[in-house]
Amino acid sequence: MTGGRSSLPPATLAALFAGVSAALHLGKLPPAVSALQVSLGIGLVEAGFLLALVQVAGMTLGLLAGLAADAIGLRRSMLIGLVTLTVASVLGGAIGVAGLGAADAVHALLGLRALEGLGFLMVVMPAPALIRITAPPDREKSALGWWGAYMPLGVAAALLIGPFLIGTAGWPAWWWTIAAVSGAAALSVALCVPGDDAHGSRSTAARAASWSERSRSTLCSTGPWLVAAAFAVYSSQWIAVIGFLPAIYAGAGVPAQWSAVLTALAAAMNIGGNVLAGRWLQRGVPAGRLLRWGYTSMAIGAVVAFAQVGAGGDAVGLPPLLRYLAICGFSLAGGMVPATLFVLAVRVAPGASTVATTVGLMQQASAFGQFAAPPLVAWLAHRAGGWQWTWVVTGACASVGILLAGRLARRGVVVGVPA
Secondary structure: OOOHHHOOOHHHHHHHHHHHHHHHHHHOOHHHHHHHHHHHOOOHHHHHHHHHHHHHHHHHHHHHHHHHHHHHOHHHHHHHHHHHHHHHHHHHHHHHHOOOOHHHHHHHHHHHHHHHHHHHHHHHOOHHHHHHHHOOHHHHHHHHHHHHOHHHHHHHHHHHHHHHHHHHHOHHHHHHHHHHHHHHHHHHHHHHOOOHHHHOOOOHHHHHOOHHHHHHHHHOOHHHHHHHHHHHHHHHHHHHHHHHHHHHHHHOOOOHHHHHHHHHHHHHHHHHHHHHHHHHHHOOOOHHHHHHHHHHHHHHHHHHHHOOEOOHHHOEOOOHHHHHHHHHHHHHHHOHHHHHHHHHHHHHOOOHHHHHHHHHHHHHHHHHHHHHHHHHHHHHHHHHOOOOOHHHHHHHHHHHHHHHHHHHHHHOOOOOOOO
16 A cells, blocks of 8 residues: 555545544454453343444434534544544443442443444544545545455454453453554544545535435435445344354364454455455446355355254364355455445445435444344354354345345446446
8 A cells, every 4th residue: 555656645544544443443342252251240142232232323323423424524523433432442441440330330331332333433434435535536446445444454453452452451451552543543634634624525515415405315315225235234244253253262162362363364354355346346347246246255155164064962064174264255255345335335425415424324224234133143142052053144144235236236326336
């Protein structure tokens, strides 16, 4: 991303850094689940809801956050979100050292996770539009491909660094470290991204259009709904598999250090899929084709990784190495989906004043999938006594995604990108 013609301007890099810092807040919980279970006595299903609760704001406020970002300005929205994440994480760490009872501490953490969800929205809603404005025209799709990798990059970093820091300094220190990163991201946005009026993110159309006009325009268009549903069925299966990998490895007796490395590597594979998709889109590869490749590969990878033959103690699956490679393939190929959908979201928005609103609808659908999938997978694992039926949930999501990719291509809603 550096050097010569391929370099991105500081404003674009600051927006990418902001997204990664926001994703760290989503990814900070999985490596801390075991520590929270010990210190607060939460169970597996409770951990699933704690993992998913950050998505409540996205489920309920995604569209409104997008409307707000379009109204108040992209840079302002991103700064508000980063400050919210920083403050919530500082308070979360303070709970761990405040000596509260277990029940009170859990309730407080749940509330702060919901607040972090709101901050997360205010960061990610304006980012695609801001990247589109600040990136060079011949690098726009590639930059959006990098943006599609913000989630796996942040989650992978959290999974890799979190266990070590939690083991040496405790989970409150982990919360404070993530707060410091998002604080640094806020500073970089404040210094590197021009004011909203300067870079034109608050256009005349955006100022003139009312919230009701922009929401009606978005909700009455087919394209935003299709990309929203497609993102939901992608993100739900990815977070369900990657989010519970540390618990799966712990149950299999894998040492915590190896669990962290293996999980982080699996999550990081998703980055490659995002970057490749951005480059392929820049070169004119059809978007519908990339979506079908991604969903089909995720379905196959989940079956290979989790399916077993037989029942109970006699159940047999593939060797551990092959199953792990399948998870890596699941994550790598799946990365083609978000990169493609972020490019499409910018283009299917009804107008320049509704880009963040369209992303808000997409994020709202995605948040619902991420909220529903982890508890469902955890419940299924609890009932089955293992993770061998996880592929049923992920396979169903992938099948819906393939159907949506076909509908996107048939309806020709993609403007400027071959479907």
